[in-house]
Amino acid sequence: MRTTVSFPPIETLIPHEGGMVLIDKVLTYSSESIEVLITKQASSIVALESGEVPAWVGIEYMAQAVSAFAGLRALEKSTVIKKGYLLGSNRYRAYCDTFPAADPLxxxxxxxxxxxxxxxxxxxxxxFGETVLAEAAIKAIQPEDDELIKRGLS
Incomplete structure (x- = not known):
């Protein structure tokens, strides 16, 4: 079942702050999917002088959407929003070199x-509208014990 309602601010759902928050808001959420809106790419810290955004940033847009999904799932279950980690991407394909400065994505x-x-x-x-600019399979982990990941990375 797809739910379209008013969602909490993105900053409360993902573990990024300030200019590193690249997505703007959740449009739809269900138990298996999420759609998020990106409106300020031209003023983003990752934007080129032209206002366009390099296509490699698409992976981060996707990872932040996954993070927002995990945040909403935690709120739905009345649990603490935990950090997740991007493990990688499979089959990332960008069909352009840059994403347009025009809104929205x-x-x-x-x-x-x-x-x-x-x-x-x-x-x-x-x-961008109905046009697919990039696609990938994003692999992430949200462990029960964050300390295990921290010890493994040090």
Whole structure:
């Protein structure tokens, strides 16, 4: 069942602050998918002088959409919003070199896998209107114990 309602501010759903918050708001959310809106790419810290955004930023847009999905799921379950980690992407394809400065862009992310360890895979698309600008499978993890990840990274 797809739900379209008023959602909490993005800053409360993802672990980024200030200029590193690249997505603007949640448009739709369900138990398996999310759509987020990006409206201020021309003034973003990742924008080129032209206002366009390099296509490699699409992975981060997708990762932030996945993070917002995890934040909403935590709120839905009345649990604490935990950090997640981007493990990588599969089949990232950008169909342009830069994303247009014109608004808006939309990221659609559909969860295709969630295992008991907290690893999930999302099939993502970045769209300008009906045109797909980029797509990828995003792999992320949201472990129960964040300390295990921190020790593994040090």
């Amino acid at each position: 939309v990221v659609k992310a559909n969860q295709s896998l969630l295992d008991e360890s907290g690893v999930s895979i999302f099939d993502c698309q970045l769209l």
